Ligand code: SF4
């Protein structure tokens with residue numbers, strides 16, 4: 532029997548989804564234990580398999596796109612893609628979710644917060660001004676060629692300007708072209724996949740070389756649109772270039788006279804979308820005592836716009852992780868994505884935790900000789 536004969540039939544189709552993607556699920560349920568929303572509810576409808584069943588019902592016209600359960604489950608999904616690496620049929624759930632949200636979050640059904648963020652992130656001059664005001668890395672002018680070019684991002688430039696500053700210390704002389712906008716990941720994940728694709732292409736024109744990004748979510752989106760060759764995520768890039776002869780002499784990051792204890796929170800899209808998880812751990816271990824957070828690979832609840840749209844659900848998702856962080860006697864929790872940074876900074880601060888949340892670039896910059 533061939534792989535295509537194995538697939539469940541999608542009898543009638545309104546053509547709302549890519550048929551090959553939709554047909555790939557064989558309903559085995561292997562993804563259920565990996566899904567955070569299923570783990571919280573034990574409700575089949577809140578699982579990847581249940582959501583694909585809902586997508587099929589919409590695609591065949593058995594349910595309207597604005598059915599309350601369809602709307603709720605498309606929104607409740609974190610988009611973390613933890614269901615992908617465990618799926619024996621290779622279901623591309625992230626791509627299906629983008630198509631689903633294009634249907635459920637279109638027009639008047641777009642959540643106002645998502646619509647406002649999508650509008651704000653398309654204003655390149657405003658992003659540039661925010662970066663200048665906040666003190667992100669200074670741009671070096673228009674892109675000069677096809678070397679490595681630092682992407683400043685939108686959320687990160689505005690909320691965590693120290694990250695790009697740290698990268699310019701780790702990689703002196705790196706080009707930081709002006710005129711860069713948002714990569715469109717936020718749009719693609721919140722009902723605007725066509726615009727998200729277009730913004731990625733536009734960023735690819737502003738940064739025509741190798742795009743270096745410090746955000747796992749942006750990396751996965753840009754790879755999807757521009758291809759693997761054009762995009763380097765920071766940890767991948769540093770491990771590559773420092774395995775040559777360019778590694779700086781890093782010192783230990785120390786706290787209270789001892790080597791710092793540091794854990795990592797994976798970026799879902801970096802780990803589940805691009806398969807990158809060893810490199811950030813390797814880099815942390817070069818400068819500190821690395822401690823594996825048991826739930827490092829599980830979503831923190833930040834999830835793009837999720838923590839803004841569904842703060843109670845985001846809090847429920849992150850709660851067990853906060854208990855773990857507190858139990859490990861950590862000094863730092865390292866992140867590789869700005870939305871995770873915002874979510875964990877906020878959640879740990881609310882708990883009065885002494886653990887500092889920093890981006891990998893910021894931790895490594897602390898280890899540079901002064
Ligand atoms: S593991 Fe894959 S094939 Fe199996 S139910 Fe989940 S999405 Fe479908």
Ligand code: SF4
Nearest residue numbers: 566608609611612614
């Ligand atoms: S993306 Fe995450 S929350 Fe959504 S179905 Fe997959 S595992 Fe569950």
